[in-house]
Amino acid sequence: MPHSSVMIDESLDFPDGSFQQDIPRSPKGCCPPQGGIFGQRSSLNHAFRLLLSLWVLSVSPAATAKAQSPAPIASRGPAAAGSSLESLLEEAERSVAAGKTDAALNELGRFLDLMKQDARLGDRRQRYLERSRRVATNLRSKNPASFSINFLAAELLFLENKPRQALSLLLPFREQSVQNPDYLSLLGVCYVRTGQLQTALETFKRAILLAPDRADLYFQLAGLYQAARDNEAAMEILNRALSKGLRSPQIHFALGLSYFNLGRFEAATDQFRKATQMQPDFAKAYLYIGRSASKLGNEEGAATAFHKAISSDPADYSSHYELSLLLLNGGRLQEALTELRQVIGLNPKSAEAYYQQGKIYSKQGHVPDAIQSLERAIALNSDLDGAYQELGQIYLRTGKREKAQEVLNLLNEKKQKRKEQFEQKVSGTSDPS
Numbered sequence: 001m002p003h004s005s006v007m008i009d010e011s012l013d014f015p016d017g018s019f020q021q022d023i024p025r026s027p028k029g030c031c032p033p034q035g036g037i038f039g040q041r042s043s044l045n046h047a048f049r050l051l052l053s054l055w056v057l058s059v060s061p062a063a064t065a066k067a068q069s070p071a072p073i074a075s076r077g078p079a080a081a082g083s084s085l086e087s088l089l090e091e092a093e094r095s096v097a098a099g100k101t102d103a104a105l106n107e108l109g110r111f112l113d114l115m116k117q118d119a120r121l122g123d124r125r126q127r128y129l130e131r132s133r134r135v136a137t138n139l140r141s142k143n144p145a146s147f148s149i150n151f152l153a154a155e156l157l158f159l160e161n162k163p164r165q166a167l168s169l170l171l172p173f174r175e176q177s178v179q180n181p182d183y184l185s186l187l188g189v190c191y192v193r194t195g196q197l198q199t200a201l202e203t204f205k206r207a208i209l210l211a212p213d214r215a216d217l218y219f220q221l222a223g224l225y226q227a228a229r230d231n232e233a234a235m236e237i238l239n240r241a242l243s244k245g246l247r248s249p250q251i252h253f254a255l256g257l258s259y260f261n262l263g264r265f266e267a268a269t270d271q272f273r274k275a276t277q278m279q280p281d282f283a284k285a286y287l288y289i290g291r292s293a294s295k296l297g298n299e300e301g302a303a304t305a306f307h308k309a310i311s312s313d314p315a316d317y318s319s320h321y322e323l324s325l326l327l328l329n330g331g332r333l334q335e336a337l338t339e340l341r342q343v344i345g346l347n348p349k350s351a352e353a354y355y356q357q358g359k360i361y362s363k364q365g366h367v368p369d370a371i372q373s374l375e376r377a378i379a380l381n382s383d384l385d386g387a388y389q390e391l392g393q394i395y396l397r398t399g400k401r402e403k404a405q406e407v408l409n410l411l412n413e414k415k416q417k418r419k420e421q422f423e424q425k426v427s428g429t430s431d432p433s
Helices: 044-058 085-097 101-116 124-142 147-159 163-173 181-193 197-210 215-227 231-243 249-261 265-278 283-295 299-312 317-329 333-346 351-364 367-380 385-397 401-427
Strands: none
Touching: 085 101, 085 124, 101 124, 101 147, 124 147, 147 163, 147 181, 163 181, 181 197, 181 215, 197 215, 215 231, 215 249, 231 249, 249 265, 249 283, 265 283, 283 299, 283 317, 299 317, 317 333, 317 351, 333 351, 351 367, 351 385, 367 385, 385 401
């Protein structure tokens, strides 16, 4: 039943949208041309990383505690001046041990809000998440029916890339919390992460109807349209937010992504710059300023932007990778190799980084290193055609014709299989599994 004190603006309308299918997937390791806040370049495998980095900045229950709900989220209050993640977590652990549930909940909530704002945690992030989850688990064991505790535990699970577990904590409160925009926001991003896009669409719409003046909700809804590659609809949502005076770095960034996807790189750059003006350490915005500059042929501007992105978030391997490509195209092989090693250190499963590294080793005449890098790239992504071709060429140049033929045969088999799968999909005879 609707809560009597909540007014829903039923006059709001939304672009038509139906997302019965999952976000379009790309071959693993590839970088398709689309970008979106729910999918970096619309690959669901990459989606969560970008969604996570922006979602944690776009919504803070401490900032939206005024939302009315049958099951209110506890107000966390600001972290005290000088508070550190370590001190807040230690306080929460002591409060749990002393049986002070309310204090522990408040301290853990402030810890979570502070952690969301810190883009430089690196390896410490996972350790902090594991410790904070143990605190939340202890709280839940003593108060299993508490909405505030379950909501906080769900936030932590989502940040640990465990959306199904987060949903299991959220769904029991659906009926009593259907008027809570914070709840619907987290529920919606969990639905996205688990591929339930139509349900996510309805959830975000409901949240905006309840709280039409919250920029983060428009941002999330627009991201869903972007993930479905409907950039025009996403722009309609984002421009509606701006027309209501709901300016935020995330709104401008998301609008820039839609322009970028549509090939309007100058307009995209304008929006990304507005995002960095509002948030000077917005690494993803600098990354896309660099990508836009590259598309416009401005290599110097691209390099400057990529360096700013790395300075803002040294752990973002995408910026290192883009800079490596720029350096590689400019013939600065050793500098490019340094950046690729950074990428591999940050993301050891980056097939593209190993592929580019193999190409550089090949150009430098380091044949064993080149072969090792290219074989690693293929092991990580068996659909990376360029790696097969580069490896085959190395074998040919070194007189290993049989090896080269083996690689060529394997590549042709992969291409034939993809062709057959495509034809089956077009004809409607593909296996739905």
